Amino acid sequence: MIRPFWEKEQVLDDLARRRWVLIENAFDAQFAQALAEAVPWEGRDSALFHQAAIGQQAKQQVIREIRSDFIHWLDRKDPAPVIQYFWQQVDSMMERFRRAFFLPLNYYEGHIAVYPPGAFYKKHLDQFERTSYRQITLILYLNEHWQEQDGGALRIYEPDGSYVDVLPLLGRAVLMQSAEVWHEVLPTQRTRKSLTGWFSCLPMEERFLAG
Ligand SMILES: O=C(O)CCC(=O)C(=O)O
Numbered sequence: 001m002i003r004p005f006w007e008k009e010q011v012l013d014d015l016a017r018r019r020w021v022l023i024e025n026a027f028d029a030q031f032a033q034a035l036a037e038a039v040p041w042e043g044r045d046s047a048l049f050h051q052a053a054i055g056q057q058a059k060q061q062v063i064r065e066i067r068s069d070f071i072h073w074l075d076r077k078d079p080a081p082v083i084q085y086f087w088q089q090v091d092s093m094m095e096r097f098r099r100a101f102f103l104p105l106n107y108y109e110g111h112i113a114v115y116p117p118g119a120f121y122k123k124h125l126d127q128f129e130r131t132s133y134r135q136i137t138l139i140l141y142l143n144e145h146w147q148e149q150d151g152g153a154l155r156i157y158e159p160d161g162s163y164v165d166v167l168p169l170l171g172r173a174v175l176m177q178s179a180e181v182w183h184e185v186l187p188t189q190r191t192r193k194s195l196t197g198w199f200s201c202l203p204m205e206e207r208f209l210a211g
């Protein structure tokens with residue numbers, strides 16, 4: 001399902017040097033489909049999804065002016081084969097990143113995100129202000145036949161203020177240094193699905209709380 005793009009020197013090199021990298025054909029349609037079936041989106045009242053919040057733990061707030069997507073956190077205990085399979089890939093990726101970047105990564109959190117028409121996520125960094133646990137962001141896109149007029153591009157800002165727009169096309173993956181890369185999701189015209197997650201270095205006591 002997912003081809004191991006994280007084993008490719010070029011991908012790791014670009015992530016280190018340019019701070020982000022787009023990988024085409026990172027995984028196939030079967031994987032995306034199985035994932036969509038395991039966590040089906042049935043609209044805003046969907047029992048499996050809730051409105052995304054920003055910030056951490058007690059400070060979490062749903063602020064619709066900043067982001068308006070719906071999310072479903074992935075659970076290691078979810079028995080769906082595609083989700084079990086994904087967690088195996090996560091472990092393999094984490095090991096590779098640890099070795100490649102000498103980072104003591106020990107935690108992954110990820111969610112399926114659905115942006116209904118009109119939804120967006122304003123310009124931000126993925127690392128929280130108060131803590132610096134999140135190191136590497138991984139986004140997998142799950143949308144077939146996406147076109148420019150469908151909106152919903154991921155806009156990635158370069159240090160010089162220029163930007164690159166990435167359409168959320170099925171099979172594409174983006175890796176970013178979570179603390180370095182400013183980005184936003186432009187308003188989407190169509191329902192937009194992705195799997196977004198973060199590899200982190202959590203201190204012991206936080207790992208205990210995270211379970
Ligand atoms: O879906 C995307 O393209 C990016 C999502 C994002 O920036 C986030 O969830 O932090």
Ligand SMILES: [Fe+2]
Pocket residue numbers: 124125126183
């Ligand atoms: Fe983000």
